[in-house]
Amino acid sequence: MPEIKVMDHPLILHKIGIIRKKETGSKEFRELIGEIAMLMTFEATRKLELEDVEIETPITKTKVKQLKGKKVAIVPILRAGLGMVDGMLTMIPAAKIGHIGLYRDPKTLEPVEYYCKLPEDCANREIYVVDPMLATGGSSSAAISMLKNKGVKNIHFMCIIAAPEGLERLKKEHPDIDIYIGGLDEKLNENGYIVPGLGDAGDRIFGTL
Ligand SMILES: O=P(O)(O)OC[C@H]1O[C@H](OP(=O)(O)OP(=O)(O)O)[C@H](O)[C@@H]1O
Ligand SMILES: O=c1cc[nH]c(=O)[nH]1
Numbered sequence: 001m002p003e004i005k006v007m008d009h010p011l012i013l014h015k016i017g018i019i020r021k022k023e024t025g026s027k028e029f030r031e032l033i034g035e036i037a038m039l040m041t042f043e044a045t046r047k048l049e050l051e052d053v054e055i056e057t058p059i060t061k062t063k064v065k066q067l068k069g070k071k072v073a074i075v076p077i078l079r080a081g082l083g084m085v086d087g088m089l090t091m092i093p094a095a096k097i098g099h100i101g102l103y104r105d106p107k108t109l110e111p112v113e114y115y116c117k118l119p120e121d122c123a124n125r126e127i128y129v130v131d132p133m134l135a136t137g138g139s140s141s142a143a144i145s146m147l148k149n150k151g152v153k154n155i156h157f158m159c160i161i162a163a164p165e166g167l168e169r170l171k172k173e174h175p176d177i178d179i180y181i182g183g184l185d186e187k188l189n190e191n192g193y194i195v196p197g198l199g200d201a202g203d204r205i206f207g208t209l
């Protein structure tokens, strides 16, 4: 069963409070996005399957748990999704990384694709699509459709802030994926920005405001 989970861990909520502040500068913003992504990875990977394997400690033989089956790939939606990758790699260092380049046309709010490079074996991996912001849902829905067109089945989506409108769209267009959200906000404004939100995540991460 697909899972939709809004984070409730105090460390995650505290850090989200800091990135919302308009006076938080790029350096701190970028560091916190990475830390939040790292902490959210704990929740988002809870369903990964384990198997028992026999090993030898320096003392004796014993059984330990190891991750079973599919390997992981992280797929950030450029640019802002890049800010989440290093934090996630701290938790899953062997993950492969795919990149999907999309920007949202400021007038139409429609996603415009400009890049796609995925691991060759992505159809056999557990895929984590990441983007700090889920606003109308256009970008994340398009990215997930691109992956499905390449035969990827096990898709999880992780974002730090979501608008209800984007969550509804994603649930409708991709009812089969897990969705992990740091904070679920009130609404979108007339320009398609999340309220209260945190502004433009990509610009704040890369200092291009
Ligand atoms: O849910 P949506 O309405 O599609 O909006 C969300 C998208 O908008 C932002 O990207 P942006 O277009 O600002 O590109 P950037 O990451 O290069 O800044 C954000 O990082 C998402 O990708
Ligand atoms: O509030 C928003 C909406 C889309 N993209 C952002 O970076 N922020």
Ligand SMILES: [Mg+2]
Residues within 6 Å of the ligand: 080, 200, 201, 202, 203
């Ligand atoms: Mg942006």
